[in-house]
Amino acid sequence: MNLKKLFLLIISSLVLIGGVVTYNFYSKIYKPNTIKKGFLYITTNSNFSEVENLISPFLKNIKSFIWVSNKKKYPTNIKPGKYLVTKGLSNNELINLLRSGKQTPVKLAFNNQDNLKKLAGRISTQIEADSINLYNSFNDASFLAKEGFTKKTALAMYLPNTYEVYWNITPNKLRAKLLVEYRKFWNKTRLAKTKELGLTPIKVITLASIVQKETASIAERPKVARLYLNRLQHKWPLQADPTIIFAIKEKGNTANTVIKRVLTKDLEINSPYNTYKNLGLPPGPIGMPDLSSINAVLNPANHDYFYMCASTFHIGEHEFSKTLAQHNRNAIKYQKWLSKQGINR
Known part of the structure; x- marks a missing residue:
């Protein structure tokens, strides 16, 4: 073989090797490597080994990911968070995503x-x-x-x-x-309504929590809110059964106990949440009211009812009355209904 042919052979071999190296280099960096879509949750203070384990199910080739990660210095720049991995991402795209910290909220x-x-x-x-x-x-x-x-x-x-x-x-x-x-x-409009009621934002939410526990009917909540506001404004005790239930659970550490019936003896419980014995609102919310209950307090119905009793005709709603005599008749009817249903507690 003459020198010219040898030279051409060497050059061809070098070009071929260079092409293979270049292709492998390119493939590791830019060829699609993710095989499925999903969320990747990288916890705070995770190390690269932990990230490898998390991301492995998403990848066709974990070794190429590790190689590119090291080249891009990702192991020293891990950012925790929730990341959306899509199918067909290259190692370069995936690592850029993880390095950027661009999480999915x-x-x-x-x-x-x-x-x-x-x-x-x-x-x-x-x-x-x-x-x-x-x-x-x-x-x-x-x-x-x-x-x-x-x-x-x-x-x-x-x-x-x-x-x-x-x-x-x-x-x-x-x-x-x-x-x-x-x-x-608590913008200017809501604060103005709160002031008109003689309350504070926290007191509005406290009352709203009672309204929420008192009725599941969103339509009835403004009516219930007004009744309690009538009592507050006339310095009557609220006499709200949900506050008694809260007091019982707080005293007995029985937060998950279901209490469907308040007994006469319960009304004597010694608690700041006992609105039969204490005037005004309890010390704080007895639960988390939703916006409909808060709005019911801020925009109560217009009526002069002072009494209410759970209805035996429209379950989940109430019978409202202006006089104690009418209320007592409703209460007797409701207590009989409870006993008939076998609800003793």
């Missing part, structure tokens, strides 16, 4: 939580933070005092709704965001 939703522990538990199923850390943040005494709440009124700050947050939001940052939403809710 979570639609955080909650309602009808009776206390901060239940609220923390509900939220913990939707974001990274656990219920203990959330509860401790929500119940932090220094935060509550600074923002004008107490441990008994703290639940009033959390308005049931859907909020857009990042999955790895910290408890304190979530708390701050929900406080901002609370302040926004």
Whole structure:
């Protein structure tokens, strides 16, 4: 073989090898590698080994992902969060997504939580933070005092709704965001209505929580709200059975007990939540009212009823009356109905 042919052979081999190396290099970086669509949840303080395990089911070739990750220094730049991985992403596109921290927001939703522990538990199923850390943040005494709440009124700050947050939001940052939403809710219009009623935002929510527990009928809530406002304005005790049920559960640490009937002896319970013995509103909400109950208090019906009793004709609603005599007749009828149904507690 002459030198010319040898030279051409060497050049051809080098070109071929270079082409193969270039193709492999290109494939590792730019060729599609994700095989399915789904969410990737990278927890706070995850290391690269943990990310490998999480992302492996999404990939055709994990080794190429590791190689490109090292080249792009991703192992030292891991950002926690919820990421949407789509099918057909290259390693370069996937790593750029993860390095950027461009998460898919979570639609955080909650309602009808009776206390901060239940609220923390509900939220913990939707974001990274656990219920203990959330509860401790929500119940932090220094935060509550600074923002004008107490441990008994703290639940009033959390308005049931859907909020857009990042999955790895910290408890304190979530708390701050929900406080901002609370302040926004109490705009000039709502504050003016609150002042007209002689209440404060926390007292409105406290009364709304009683209205919520009293009736499941959204249409009836403005009527129930007005009845309680009539009692407050005339300095009558509210005599709201839901507050008695709350007091029983609080005293007995039986939060999950279902109480369908309030007994005469229950009305003597020694508790600031006993609205048969104490005038005015209880110290704080007895649950989380939804917006319909809050709006019912801010926009109550116009009537002069002072009494109500659960209806035996329209289950879930009430019979309203202006006189004690009429109310007593309704109450006797209802107690007989309860006994007939076998409801003793």
